[in-house]
Amino acid sequence: MVLLIPLMLSLFMANLDQTIVSTALPSIGKDLHAGTGVSWIASAYLLTGSVSTLLSGKLGDLYGRKRILQLSVTVFLVGSLLSGFAGTLSVLAFSRALQGVGGGAITSLVMAITGDLASPRRRARLQAALGAVAAVALIAGPLCGGAFSDGLSWRWIFFVNLPIGVLALLAVAVKLHLPGPAAVEGRIDLLGAVTVTTFTTAVVLVTTWGGHEHPWSSPVVLGLAALGAVALVCYLVVEHRAAEPITPPHLFRSADFALAAAQFLLASLVLMAAMLYVPMFLQTVQRKSAFTAGLYVIPLLLGLVAAAVLSGLLITRTGRYKAYPVAGAILVAASMAVLGRADEGTGAVALIVPLAVAGIGLGFFVQVCLLVGQYAVGQDHIGTATGVLNFFRSLGGAFGAALFGAILTAGTHGSIAAFQAVFSWTIPFMALALALALLIREHPLPDAVEPARIGRSA
Template sequence: MTRGSTVVVMLPLMLALFVASLDQTIVTTALPPIARDLHGTATDVPWIATAYLLTSAVSTLVFGKLGDMYGRKRIFQFSLSVFLCGSLLCATADSVPYLALCRALQGIGGGSIISLVMAVTGDLAAPRQRARHQALLGMVAALALVAGPLLGGAFADGLSWRWIFYVNLPIGAVAFVVVALRLHLPRPAEAAGRVDVLGALVAAVFTTSVVLVTTWGGDRYAWGSPVILALIALGGASLVLYLFVERRAGDPITPLRLFRRPVFALASAQYLLVGMVLFAGMLYVPMFLQLVQRKSAFEAGLFVIPLLLGLVAAAALSGPVIARTGRYKFYPVTGAVLAGGAMALVSRAGPHTGALWLIVPLAVAGAGTGFFVQVALLAGQNTVGHEDVGAATAVLNFCRTLGGAFGTALFGAILAAGLHSPRPGAAESTAAFHAVFGWTVPLMAVAFVLAFAMREEPLSERRS
């Protein structure tokens, strides 16, 4: 494809990535009006958000491999069709259980889109030039996370919560048509191997356990309750079983040989760590501002914007520079220092800390994590053959999803351990949040060691 043709195709891919990422967070601020309209209860309404996260995490892993087997264009078109059908069904839902079920269907398509769009960049450009495309995709995904809660609230208040889902239809339709007409990718003559159904089922059990632990832990159930402990045990057992199944599978969803490549193994670990730290900022900084500084939910939510804008700026800066120089190891090493140092400053915040003294460190922390997101995906893709690009991209994205889930659980447990009374005062709350943010610093220290140890393989000038 010529450079102009690549630009034409990248635009609809970015639109598809935007709506798929948007639906991860857009319903969060609209849950109360949805509950009122559909007569939902406090028990079943959270499943509207959780169902999408559950199925998208599994489909991210599975459909990346299917793209390698059957060709990424046809699998992408199928995934986008599933996402749009799910969106239409969500928009017309008449009960909370039915809406949650439709959200699960929508998540299958959404998770697949996120994985496949990033894998398609491996077909469109050589690794060195791929950095520009991935910088754009990183910016789009981050902007979607910022816009999600804001758009969800705006639609729910100004029009109807159903427009949260209707808005996907024209955007997705345009993306589908342009991709069908202008995207030309290599396609296997025939599928190599069978679909790893058993691996997909075990991965679903593992992912469900992890997401339920992070969703229910410390909220619906105490962290030490039998339900949470049973889910943790199920998650651990299913992970061991998954590794066993994938080792014996003829054509596994997750080819374990990928982890024999040191660069890929280190990139996966970095993706997991950056997911943990990023979610610590996104979830617990607004909570800190509400509980300690007594800000409103809207005011507290605004403080997430500097974090994500820093991420966008770092991706926008590093992508073109990497494409021009071919060097990338500098960025995760620097990113670990920036994110760790900035979160150390955030951990010192108290009831009277000014807004500027939080905004600046959060923006710097976002920039640090942005360097990781940009390079981990690029380095991981660069070290594998073209036949494994889809599976490798899926594994990397799955690691980031797991990092967010593990981070939510870990920091939730740390916060709960620090809050000893049902209605803690400002001093007790401050100390608990100090511990939450403080624990991100050793995580970034580990990330620094991994980034420093990662060998910088030359970025190819040619497409695989």
């Protein structure tokens, strides 16, 4: 627990800022005299966070995870301080982007550090505890944002990070001791960083602007989609030729790692559908307030936390893990099928129960995907592997927002049938996730930290 405290503080802070601005956006827009551009306050964090999630894993492998974590927390705190004092929307968006650089790196590094602290078998318990902290932060974000905006000022949603971050920095410096970096000699893959940043920027802009700022069929959105596709191809070519690639191709020669990454993407894609469009359904179809609609997300996240903690404890005790993503796919598919029949007369219990069950299923996925993905590579590459896995999670969320937003827009906007189509379309993705889960081969988890690889060649 002494070692977990600085990691928990860092992770709580980074995840809190993913959602804390959601309820404060109206106050921020009014105070800074901003119009539709206020959405950049959230998008800037998502954009830079997705890229730094990937890059920080490699940097941690090269230069040491403790050092890069301390740098990331410092960058996050500087971004928080600048955000709190921002006087214009442009300054605030830039400051939030700086926050995202630190926040994305913190999330990736904390999960990678668990690989340094514990054996694969005991790692599940640590990751379950950290996952619970992250989920609590995501739930607390909108509530804290609303409370600060109404009671004090929206600026305090950024200032609150300062005492937490300083305490985390001190705890990391004093209590966290990790082995030195496996490779101190290495060059940063700058061309890879440029191409993956271009790809991620295009994806985030498509999901942010599509159906809102611009129609999905507009030249702007289609041009960004084409740019993203070209950047992705360039990134794959660059990574195959780079001496120290950000995303080493050899990781995907392990079938288990590739399967874990794909399942992480699918689980995040479906989670996004539930988190975004269930509250929207409640507001537009059942005419509930924004605050009430937001409360319905809590059972989903609580189910996710409970499942992650329970599966972590059981995996630590038994060493077996394959059954969890299999059961998770079935639970999520069944729950989304129930939600796909919801209408204006569906009661609260009939919505809360399937949301909680879907959260349980997704919790099984999150726990096992990270565990299998980390164990499928050598200990020397665990930071890079964790960064790649978290990057796939970010992509899943972005693709989910774009895909289900397109489905909703294609129907009659705000109609019951459109929302039912969104929830029903998640079922084929869970069917694919089930097929991938069945392909994973279960291996004995050792009770000691070792540079083992369990993945077979793809």
